[in-house]
Amino acid sequence: MTPRNNSSLCHYLWIVAFVLSIDLLAAAPVSDFIRIDQFGYRPAAKKTAIVVDPQVGYDSAFSFIPSTGANQYQVRRADNDAVVFSGTLTPWNGGATDPSSGDRAWWFDFSALTTPGSYYVYDVGRRVRSFPFDIREDVYADVLRAATRMFFYHRVNTTKPAAFAGENWRDDNISFDGPNQDKAARLVSDPTNAATARDLSGGWLDAGDLNKYITTMHGGMHALFDAYDQFPAAFGDNNRIPESGNGVPDLIDEIKWELDWMLKMQTYTGPPEARVYAGALRKMGFLPSPGSFAVQLPLGNESTLPRYYQPVTSNSTIITASIFAHASLTLRTIPNTGPAAQEIRNTYADQLLAVAVAAYAHYQANEKFVLEINPPGGPSLELDGSDGDVSVAEQEKTALVAALYLYAATGDEAYKTTAEAAYPATNNPYLGDVEGWNGPYGSPTTLTAALLYYTQLSGDRTPTPAFVTRVRADRRRYLSSRPEFSLSDNTDPYRSYLTNDTYTWASLSVRSNAIANNFDIDRLGLAAPANVGRYAERAEMMLHYFHGVNPFNTVYLTNMYAYGAEKSVDEIFSALYRDGTFWDNARTSARGGPAPGYVASGPNKNWLPSVIAHGVGNAVPFTAPPFAQPPQKSHRDWNSTYPSSSWRVTEAGVYYNADYIKALARFV
Helix, strand or coil: CCCCCHHHHHHHHHHHHHHHHCCCHHHCCECCCEECCCCEECCCCCCEEEEEEECCCCCCCCCCCCCCCCCCEEEEECCCCCEEEEECCEEHHHHCCCCCCCEEEEEEECCCCCCCEEEEEEECCCCEECCCEEECCCCCHHHHHHHHHHHHHCECCCCECHHHHCHHHCECCCCCCCCCCHHHEEECCCCCCHHHCECCCCCECCCCCCCEECHHHHHHHHHHHHHHHHCHHHCCCCCCCCCCCCCCCHHHHHHHHHHHHHHHCEEEECCHHHCEEEEEECEEECCCCCCCHHHCCCCCCCCCCCCEECCECHHHHHHHHHHHHHHHHHHCCCCCCCHHHHHHHHHHHHHHHHHHHHHHHHHHHCCCCCCCCCCCCCCCCCCCCCCCCCCHHHHHHHHHHHHHHHHHHHCCHHHHHHHHHHHHHHCHHHHHCCCCCCCCCCCHHHHHHHHHHHHCCCCCCCCCHHHHHHHHHHHHHHHHHCHHHCCCCCCCCCCCCCCHHHCCCCHHHHHHHHHHHHHHHHHCCCCCHHHCCHHHHHHHHHHHHHECCCCCCCEEEECCHHHCCCCEECCCECCCCCCCCCCCCCCCCCCCCCCCCCEECCCCCCCCCHHHHCCCCCCCCCCCCCCCCCHHHCCCCCCCCCCCCCHHHHEECHHHHHHHHHHHHHHC
């Protein structure tokens, strides 16, 4: 600024002096190394800002040495910069570098601050601040709604008007509505036979691909049932979906959208008046690439290519029994608030239970097998996406889950006898092995949750007391032996410890399950008397990891800027929001990037480019990160396709959101 006269000069100098005399929020830049939950904290919760100095990994060239003197860290109000709390940093683990994250860290505990409001953490000596955050009781309510709305965006065979989807994500196209598509899909092994055509419309897209599965939904559907069973008050009828306001919680409306499709995947023989159940189809979708991704611009769901389904399998049949039995129990608990709710509570729940009983009987009476996608001498059954099936031993564990819920739903003693007799064969450590690798295609957590649900039955449907004692003892023994449940402050600077082997494909689902399982130690009375309350506190600290208290200072949900995040995931691997479309990136793309609320797969220390992973060659770059990083830094915000294999890190899946919703509901 160049003053034109003395009066202007005096006025200019006065302004400069005034600005320098006060400590405005705008004058304090945000430091990427002061990490807080970007949404905030509940008033009574433990609140710890993590201050980090990177030592190893992609950000090790940067250094941040915080002010460590007495009361050099403050919490200030975001609206007027008033200091409301002061404290001193505590070095994590004596100043050690954490090998899992590559960071050394300090903790700033401001748990004593409980007054609702908007705040930021401030380093007095360095004159830098954190992102802003809120303290209030319902601080995660909108986040839960955003994560639940993800299922609406993944609905298939329907439009998504702007009134529900938002203008950026409106879709006036009815996806896969053409000839030989979802309303007339054909058996993949007999594609020219019109007699095999079936209406398999509805449901959700599974993940980043454009397919729909029975098998991959086992853990995800149970997680959604668990979330509602355990914390129904967290879910309202106000998620701005077409069914909002119908007297049914919107989470249940979303679940029903998927269950309606699953009912279409059931098969029968004989005439309608005397039909006999014949098992569940496994999957439907496109033929292998390039039949899906290579031709899907600008919208992933505009393809006119034909769609096919795979045949009945023993795995999809017993999964149907498991899901439908639990669904029938959950749906009967929704509020009786009008015709829609009454129909779901009674007629629809009865229908699902009848199919569950039939599917369980069919599974038990017929051959158990693993589907062979390319049988010798036979037609291929391959479709795009995953074609892996699970072993018969794993199917038997699903049968145990089904029997547990069928007993709760029917009171039939045969299910109780079968389930309690089957428990020893499940390998007891599996009951607790919930923080080991947890892919989207089956989860130890599902069996653990079913067994613990069963132990709480009462009234006229009660388990054998000795069986309850044994299950709870097994669970306690497991908890005392696993580092994932350690209450030590020295395990992880981010207060969210998981073992390094969990940082692989679907690592964020593992974290969600760890949150739920830690919380449930207290909820189910499994903690030692001296530790009551500490596991639920640990679970909430682990939740903050999702919301920015991590080595990337990033909220691990997509596009959450309208919900209070300052730095969240901008890109995910998805056919709907793929690289190069106008939904590519939340900050730069014409239509606002991916819709809010998607949980991606997460850090994966085993990431490799596709051609390397498949042993084809090595003439592609090793992108760092995620390559050659500490496990927690094995992540990247990108969605490049082959050969980058971004799907091993950033692919979204409905089951990832389901696990996160189950975890988050505990704090809403």
